[in-house]
Amino acid sequence: MRKTLCIQLLVLLAIQRFTDGKAFEESENEIEEEEEMEKRDPEEEYYQEEFIEKREPQDEALDFDDEIEVEKREEDSEHVVAEENEEKRADNSEDAATEEKEEKREDNSEEAAAEEKEEKREDNSEDAATEEKEEKREDSEENASSENTEVENLEARTVQAQFTLVDYRGRRINGQREGLLLFRGGTVCDDHFSLNSAHAICRTMGFAHATRYRNGLVYGSFQSRKAITLDDVICSSSHWASCRSTSHHNCVHSEDILLTCTGTGFKLLNSHGSVISGVRREGLLTYQHGTVCDDYFNYNAAHAICRLMGFAYAARWRHGQFYGTQQTHRRINMDDVRCGHSYWNYCSYRTSHNCNHYEDVFLTCQPGTTHRPRFTLVDWQGHTAARGCEGLLLFAGGTVCDDYFNWNSAHAICKVLGYPRGALRYRNGNAYGSMQTRKSITMDDVRCSSSTWSSCHYHSYHNCGHHEDVLLTCRP
Structure with a gap:
């Protein structure tokens, strides 16, 4: 037991010594380290400071380089952005150029199409020109319709009515004196007839206005044999477009109008504005003091207007702007004059227009009075054929071609020649030898809608041979 305790004490002492020695070594090591640190501090501080001093310029240089690199990077990015913008601009400019080219192509194509249309228009027939004028006119009327007054709207409408004034023998009269009023060859009843009706009807026949009207059975059997073709002529103004009427009637001939x-409304003026009358001289054609446009104007219209003004017929007509301000300061009062025959009651016109003054009509009328057409019937010697005998039909000394010739034509011409009963027969042929073949062919395409010459029209040019000449026999 004691031995054991001694051993334990010895072990404890050994352990204590060991730990104390180790602690002492550690303390010695710490002291040595402190001494070394004290010795090393000045040098380390110096070296550290030198290192810091050396490192700072490098760091600053590195920072400067970083800034340069950043700037370069920024510049590079700016260049990249600029290049991208340039590319975009180039693309945009290319797109714009492409768009401009496309627009130019479209414009060129439109111009080419317009040129083609113009060429087509030039090559088109008169019917195409007529359609174009109609379209143009409809557009101008639609544009003007909202601004015009009621009277102007009425005047803008087509004026057409087949009225005629005749004397007791059925010969057409040119106004200034009383005549029997006919509508399409029949008389007009006085029911609801007024001064407005009278003025409107006179104006459709090319006169300025009516001076008087009355009713009665004045022309005997010539009048009483005719049908009554118009009744209840009611007009709200002095324009025919404001009138209404009926072809049915409950009248007798004692009620005929x-x-x-008076006044034609038409005048021929010279370059000084003075009226031309009684001489063959060209003048500016005016209607109600305004000019007349040449749209649809033809020789039928020229003859009809010359006859209204008291001349025999029209010698020539043309259009143009020849009188300067004397012409251009006037309004254009008439357009689209269309005449089926050479008498004004077969004509229509408009008081609205789509014209310029270079389209104004200049007219030359032949002095004299309106007379019967120059028909004659001759035998094989060229002398006037005996009454009731067949003869070669001549007009103004030349033969008459049979194109469109019919019984209406034959009756109308025989009546003009003084045979009231009309024609007995007609044929064609080259029957009179050299007397016939030496003559010119002066009339063709004689078309008559009734057996009176006023319903006829014809051409003075032809496409005939003498074997088509008309040979006519009138009933004595």
């Missing part, structure tokens, strides 16, 4: 019209 006899009418007196």
